[in-house]
Amino acid sequence: MKQDKELDTDFGVRSLDAVCINESRLAHKWYHNFKYLFVGMLFGVVLVKAEIISWVRIQEMFRLQSFHMYGVIGSAVAVGIISVWLIKRFKIKTIYGEPVKFHPKQFSKGQIYGGLIFGFGWAITGACPGPLFAQMGSGATVVLVTLLSAVAGTWVYGLLRDKLPH
Amino acid sequence: MMEILRQPWPWYIAGPLIGLTVPALLLIGNKSFGISSSLRHICAACIPANIPFFRYEWRKETWNLVFVAGIFLGGMLAAAFFNNPQPVRVNPALVAELSQYGITDFKGLVPHDLMSWSSLFTLRGMIIMVAGGFLVGFGTRYAGGCTSGHAIMGLSNLQFPSLVATFSFIVGGFLMANLLLPFILSI
Numbered sequence: 001m002k003q004d005k006e007l008d009t010d011f012g013v014r015s016l017d018a019v020c021i022n023e024s025r026l027a028h029k030w031y032h033n034f035k036y037l038f039v040g041m042l043f044g045v046v047l048v049k050a051e052i053i054s055w056v057r058i059q060e061m062f063r064l065q066s067f068h069m070y071g072v073i074g075s076a077v078a079v080g081i082i083s084v085w086l087i088k089r090f091k092i093k094t095i096y097g098e099p100v101k102f103h104p105k106q107f108s109k110g111q112i113y114g115g116l117i118f119g120f121g122w123a124i125t126g127a128c129p130g131p132l133f134a135q136m137g138s139g140a141t142v143v144l145v146t147l148l149s150a151v152a153g154t155w156v157y158g159l160l161r162d163k164l165p166h
Numbered sequence: 167m168m169e170i171l172r173q174p175w176p177w178y179i180a181g182p183l184i185g186l187t188v189p190a191l192l193l194i195g196n197k198s199f200g201i202s203s204s205l206r207h208i209c210a211a212c213i214p215a216n217i218p219f220f221r222y223e224w225r226k227e228t229w230n231l232v233f234v235a236g237i238f239l240g241g242m243l244a245a246a247f248f249n250n251p252q253p254v255r256v257n258p259a260l261v262a263e264l265s266q267y268g269i270t271d272f273k274g275l276v277p278h279d280l281m282s283w284s285s286l287f288t289l290r291g292m293i294i295m296v297a298g299g300f301l302v303g304f305g306t307r308y309a310g311g312c313t314s315g316h317a318i319m320g321l322s323n324l325q326f327p328s329l330v331a332t333f334s335f336i337v338g339g340f341l342m343a344n345l346l347l348p349f350i351l352s353i
Contacts, residue, residue, distance in 0.1 A: 034232075036233040036236060038236065039194070040235065040236020040237045041239050041243060042187075042236075043184065043187050044237035045240040046240075047237065047241070048244035049175040049248060050174065050177065050180030050181075053241075054254050055275070055276055055277055056264075056272060057254070060257050060260055063343060063344065066257055068177050071177030074181065075177060075178060075181030076318055077318060077322060078182075079182045079186060080185040080321065083188055083189035084323050086189075087193075094193050094195065095194055095195075100196060102198075102323050103198060105328055108310070110309055111309050111310060111316075111327050114304075114331075115330070115331045115332075115333070115334025115338060116305070117338065119339040119342065120305070120338045121299070121301030121305055122335060122339050123338070123339040123342035123343040124350070125298035128314070129303075129314075132302075133234045133237040134237050134240060134241035135276055136238055136241065137237070137239060138275060139242075141283070142276075142281055142286060146295045148299070149300045149303065150205055150302045151205050153299065153303025154304065155217075155220075156300075157304045157308055158206070158219035158307070
């Protein structure tokens with residue numbers, strides 16, 4: 001019984017999260033993960049080449065001195081909305097023939113408080129989590145410190161979670 | 167061809183490519199695009215410390231760690247083969263502002279005057295890299311996602327909470343960049 005309760009807690013915790021529910025009932029061999037490595041690589045190349053990982057571009061964005069980042073995010077969202085609509089409209093299946101699942105997000109005050117806190121960090125470091133990995137790859141080894149600090153921040157959130165307003 | 171790849175890519179190429187990551191991940195394995203969760207999986211894998219938030223089967227989310235490893239490799243690839251030798255073109259108003267703080271070198275994507283191993287042990291470097299990183303990790307998890315999970319994936323799926331989160335990211339960024347960051351940079 002205790003075990004069940006813990007599992008429940010875990011699900012409650014996970015359902016609040018951005019990507020944590022990715023239950024596929026299909027079991028895959030380890031090498032199936034290579035496709036994510038490949039998509040990640042393409043994504044990383046785009047982050048570098050469009051200068052999305054540039055600290056200065058982020059400063060320009062937050063000072064309304066350049067349209068670049070708004071164009072990137074806006075067109076990405078537009079393509080994302082159309083893609084998701086097409087997948088839903090035509091019930092497009094995954095390459096394994098499974099129906100595509102979407103996970104509605106629940107509102108919590110964390111999206112405001114946490115969102116503001118992340119916004120502060122984004123403007124200071126000039127990077128959101130994805131660019132941290134790409135910056136390190138492109139040779140800025142010191143960003144490892146920023147990444148470890150971000151892991152520490154995530155850990156402290158996990159520690160304090162019950163005491164924070166949600 | 168190589169010349170074109172070496173140039174900085176315009177937003178109307180990069181944005182749609184980033185948007186296509188959403189259907190790509192959905193169709194190759196039913197995965198919702200999101201990056202900040204990888205930080206949580208690292209905690210769960212390395213230092214769970216019996217905290218409920220980190221007690222889950224992180225191995226099921228291995229794909230996410232592989233995905234961010236791919237981003238790292240993509241960064242290496244871009245720097246090795248399509249490196250733009252020119253400095254980043256910056257708005258002149260920003261150049262003038264940053265030069266007041268001794269930031270004049272725009273050769274790399276990460277300004278060397280601000281973030282380097284030698285500046286890590288200055289007060290300014292500590293605040294920028296250590297405190298800044300902490301806020302990124304804490305804030306994204308508190309918000310339940312970052313620019314990818316909320317602003318791209320969440321908005322693509324027309325999720326109201328993601329709109330709230332995205333709005334908060336932008337407000338936080340504007341406040342920091344315009345009000346507080348100038349003080350930090352002038353240290």
